[in-house]
Amino acid sequence: MTRPFRIVVLATGPASDLGFNNMINQGRIGVSKALNIEASEYYVVTGEEVDPLLRDWVRDRTVDFVICSSVEHSTPCLNLAKEFLNTSHTYFLVRGSGAVTNNTIQITYNYASSNYISGYLAGLESKTKKIGFLSPGAAANNNDSFVYAFWVGAKHAEPNIEFYYYNIGSYLSPDATVRATESLINDYKCDVLADTLDDFSLGNTVIDAGLKAMGTNGFPQRTVHGENVLYSYAYNWTKYYLPITKNIMYNLDPINAGNQIPNAKWYADFNSNPDQNFFDLDFSVSISNDTKKAVLTEVKNLTDHQRKDHYYYCNTYLANYSLPYNKTTGCISTAAFFYINAPLEGMTYLGLYNISIDEVKPSHSVQYSISIVSGILMLIVLLMMLGIGIYKDNPSIRSASPIFLNFILFGGLIIYLGGIIWVSPVSTHQCNARFWLVTLGFTTLIASLVVKNVRIWLIFDNPELKAIKITNYQLFPYVGAFLLVNVLLMGILTGVGDLRMVEETGIDGIGKYEFMKVCKMNSQGAATLYTILGYFAALLLVGVFVSWKIRIVDIEEFNESRAIANTLYAISFCLFVIVPLMVAPQEKQSETIILCVAGLFITTAALAILFVPKFYRVFKYGVQGTNDMFKSKKPSNVATARAESASKNSQSSGTRTNRRGNMIDDFSDDSESSVAPPPASVPATGVTGATILAEFTDDSVSDIDDNETEPIENDNEDSPPSSAPTTENN
Known part of the structure; x- marks a missing residue:
């Protein structure tokens, strides 16, 4: 040959699966090292991708040996071998046991014996006498004969064993494997589980559940997971790939023309000859010597007898299958064995596992925390409202208008209620209710603060120093107007925004088969929501401006402008911090926490700034007293x-x-x-x-006037002085 010998290995999954494909790759590496083959390649392809990948190489004679490792690859590899039988020298190693051509070699291995031994050990080791199994099933062109082999091994070791199994529908479906394994453990109380799948998803799930796994996918799992694995068997493909590759290299050498080695059908199984033994067994130290001895004795029974006489072929459980074929011995034929698919009596078939989409609910701790804090704050607000009713005649309270104070507190009460609704289970009604409550609460609170500030401004900041009459009842319509705007905007949001609960997948890092209930709206709703936020921003800017204008008021009791200004400044600052956080990508739960905590903080800070000083003065100076300003x-x-x-x-x-x-x-x-x-x-x-x-x-x-009124002289000298009797109010 003028170029280096080239091997191409086709696999169904990555070599990192710690399972079947990994061992296929180990066989390739073992051959490459033993024969110093540098052109050795590994490809992950489906059956449909085999022809496009290989056709040009086979036609151009740039590949010498193709290992088609999976049953899925067998048909397309055989088709290429037949098509280029006389025009190419490429050899194909395929799975199966049918007819071969001059450029094809077939290999198969005994699934039944390895599963039988694994089941035998499972029957001896199970404490609950309940064991489970996962297999690809008919959906993956795989019958359940090997499931039966596992079960009959367990039954041979422990006649009272209970057996439960699922079909997964694929050799490699980690999500379905994990869910089905959890079901076998939690729902059916299985304590020993095995599978015939490509990866170790079942074993990892078993270990996570605090049980010991079984390595039954051909990879030496104990080398990775140690004593977490009860037992494992490993495929040693090098023992078979190496002699096959040597034969091909010999036949391709022109020196050996006319003296070629005929192709053979290779069969891998337990073998008393170490050089031909395909399965390498590894036991945990937790397995007793008696159990290990019993298992190895059963292995020896298999190697000492012909396959047709093995226990999984010859037993009373197979009467319905074996009698039509061999009424004398009661043994099933190899061909008939591969058609076993229906569960036998004593095997509980749970069906093809369909992954249900599970809901991921928000953390209960977040819901409880925010709800409890909101409830406590609501109670405090109610006590404040009661206090205002009791001390309404106290100058510190009267100076701020008790009716208006209760109106502000009522706005805070609505916001706290909105916080509880915000973290409650999501539904379409909840999505709408939380926006209504929070926006109405903030409008009531902020509008009341702004209107109170405007009144102070008009009274104390008119250039002609004219007396102006502005009563509470004159102010309420303005607050009502602000609320009306809020109601109209929320009505639009509810009417055209399509605000509703939807089930979202692929968010917040949740699993492929999980969903979260979230609130969503269409573009019109989003535009309306931005309008509401702009409306709040404008309201806050007006309040901040007016607070700045009346900063010169020099009467402590009436200078609420400072408290109101501080409140508005705090709200504005929080919003400027919150809005960028909300624009940035956030998990839904993080978003909920930020919004709720910010809402509680803003509201509580506003009410504390406004009301704590008032109640402090009430308790400091007495029920009817006030500070020196009024004395x-x-x-x-x-x-x-x-x-x-x-x-x-x-x-x-x-x-x-x-x-x-x-x-x-x-x-x-x-x-x-x-x-x-x-x-x-x-x-x-x-x-x-x-x-x-x-x-x-x-x-x-x-x-309220406890001061005496005394006459004063008229500044006009032409007018006679006038006086009035001194009056005193009690």
Whole structure:
């Protein structure tokens, strides 16, 4: 030969499968080392891919020996061998035992004997007397004769053994193998399991379950998994590939023309001759010497007798199969053996395993944690609302309008409820409810804060220092308008957004046969949701702007603007952090945790900033007390300026006016006008904090003013001085 000898091995799976294909590859490597063959190649192909891969090489005589390792490859390899029988020198090694041509060699090995010995050991080792098995089945062009061989071995060792088995439908289907193995362990309590599959998925699943596996796929599993494997047998393909390759190399050498070695049919099995023994057995140290001796004795019985007399061919369990063929001996023929497919009495066939798609549910710990925290916060909010009802006459509470405070707290209550719904089991109703609750809650909370800030701005930041009457009932329609916009947008989202629950696969790293229930909407819904977020952003920007405008208010009790501003700043900051996180790829559970924790934090921070100082002042100064602002007669700069401006205007008209500048009536629901009739007398001193308090309540001054009113002189010298009796409110 003018070029190096070239071997091509065809396999159905990667050499890394730690199973059948790995041992095929080990045989190739063993031959290549022994004969110094450098052109040795391994390909993973299906039956349909054999012809396209080999045709040009065979035609051009660039390949010498093709090992078609799987039954799946046999037919296409034989077809190529027949087509190029007289035009190419390529030899094909195929699985099977039919007729051969001059360029084909056949090899088969005894599945039955290896499975019989494995079953024999399983029957001896099972503690529950329940064993399981997985096989490819008819869907993979494989009958269950070898399943029967395993069962009859176990039955021979332990007559009372219970046997359960599944067909997988393929030699290599890890997902189905794992699920079926779990079923045999959990549902049928099998403690010893085996298979005739290509990989070790069954063994890994058994080990993960805390049991000891059996290596029955031809790979020496104990070399990898040690004492986690009870027993394994390994295919030694080198013992057969090596002499076959030597014969081919001899026949292809021109020197040996006319003296070629005829092709043979090779049969691999247990053999008393070590050089021809195909199965290498390896036992765990946990197996007793008596058990090991019993197994090896059974192996010797197989090697000492002809195959037709082996126990798996000759026994009473095969009466329905053997009698039609051999009524004298009661033994089944080899041909008839391969047609055993229906389970025998005592074999429990569980059918072809169909993988069910399982739901992956969110972590219960996340659901419970967020729900419990939300529930506790809801209870705290309810206690706050009760506290506002009890202390509504306290100046610290009255200055902030109790009705408005309860409205804000109600918004927080809705948000907390939305948090509980958000982590509850997903359904179409839940998907819609959580968006409705959270958006309405935030709109109620934020809109109330913004409107309260606007009122403070209008009162304290008008250039003419005119008294302005703005009552709570005048503000509620604005909050209602904000809520109406929210309702309209959510109505659009619900109506055209197709917001619903769907079952998603291939997300968050879940398995191929797992799904998660998630909420989804169409593009119109997403656009509407972005509009809602933009609406919130605009509302926050207005609130931040107004809070900045009224930062100069110098009365502590009425300077809620600082608390409101801090709240709005905190919300804005959180949103700027959250939005980029949500845009980035996230697992659904991570997304839920971020949203819920952020929502709880924003709401709790807002309510704490607003209400903790108020209740602190209530408990510090007493039920009817407040801080020094309301106890002293220290004038408010803004209110005094208003009174002086109004006083000057009254002088020009000859009318005496109260230096309070009618600020009491600014927030009173008792008057239809923004300016009340001039009082009988005006105070001689500046406007006190109690006067300002009236501007933020719905009560008249007589309910809150503990200061004396004293007459003052009219600045107009042409007018006679007037006075009024001193009055004192109790």
